[in-house]
Amino acid sequence: MVSKLDLYKIFSRVGKSKSFSEAAKSLYMTQSAVSQAIMQLERELDTRLFNRTPKGVSLTNEGSLLFEYANSAINLIDVxxxxxxxxxxxxxxELKIGVGDTISRYFLLPYLETFHNRYPNIKFTIVNGTTLELCSILKSGRIDIAICNFPIDDPALELRxxxxxxxxxxxxxxxxxxxxxxxxxxxxxxxxxxxxxxKSNSRRYVEDYMITKGIKLSPEFELGSHxxxxxFAKINLGIACVTKEFSRDYLTTGLVHEVQLIEEIPKRSVGICFLKSVSLSPASTRFVxxxxxx
Structure with a gap:
């Protein structure tokens, strides 16, 4: 059975070509099938849409009115x-990414460059925040993916x-x-x-580990950026807890020095988060x- 949308597509094509046979060729249909479809539409509307002559067909007044609307609708569907x-x-x-300033600077930028070079027409939206904030924003639907400090304990999120x-x-x-x-x-x-x-996930991870060793923290300074x-460490205000991989410039140039711990803090990860319940967009999938x- 021909759907209503198909009937209007056939009607629009006949209206343009003013010929059942030409419309049939362009639609890869038989002329009889096109003729039957137009008659079906006319029966449903109880209105004659075309004048049939030996030289072809022409739209009736009612057909011309309908053609304007139908043709516009078909064009919009095609677009x-x-x-x-x-x-x-x-x-x-568009690709909407949530990320903290430090991870953005020391990890994300090369991947943004690679993606942009491959897909220059995709627009980026970057939302900054802590891991906790980004997880909340992710679940609100305002971003597609988040790149965060792990561990994260949230059953709604896929973690990579x-x-x-x-x-x-x-x-x-x-x-x-x-x-x-x-x-x-x-x-x-x-x-x-x-x-x-x-409120930083990095701070909580180290603090939780130290608590397992019976050590309670009481920092001299609590800061908002890595x-x-x-x-602060460079100008001797104290001993700073940092991420080694994001501090290499300071360490290799001797601006700061690394404390040699008897027992190292266990390693953790930086990774990608997205909602389990929502399929990733094509842009998000390619970026991941x-x-x-x-």
Missing amino acids: GEEKILEFKNLTTG PCFEIQDTFVYGEKFKKILAKPVSLAELVKLPLIFLES DLLLE DIIGNK
Whole structure:
């Protein structure tokens, strides 16, 4: 059975070509099938749409009125289908990513560059926040994926670790003699400490680990950015808890020095999060693949 939409597509094509036979050729149908479809539409509307003559067909007044609306509707559907194809082929669209400043700077930028070079017509929206904030934003639907500090305990989220990171402590010249030899965490906490603010996932991870060792934190400073941790340590305001992989420039140039711990803090991961209940968009899927393949 021919659907109503198919009837209007056939009607629109006949109206353009003013010929049943030409419409049939372009639609890969028989002339009889096209004629039957037009008669079916006329019966349903109880209106004659075409004048039939030996030289072809022409629209009636009623047919001309309907043609304006039907042709516009068919054109809009065609445009919509083209846009869907563009979306699937990544020739248009948007990718909304949630990420913290530090991970964005030290991890995400090369992947953004690679993706943009491959799919230059995809628009980026970058939302900054802590891991806790980004997980909430992700579940609200305002972003497609989030790149966060793990561990995360949320059954609504799919988690894909990307690379391991090591939490460590760094210090400036003032503490060089005190920290010349390996120290325990219990000894380290007697010195002035610099940590990220308590809502940070990185801070909570280290703090939770130290609690398992019976050590309670009481930082001298609590800061909002990783770069500030390094700067405060550099000018000897205390011993900063930082991510080693994101501190290499400071460490290799000697601006700060790494504390040699008797027992290292267990490594953790940075990874991608997205909702389990929602399928990733084509752009999100391709971006996740790029990160996973590098």
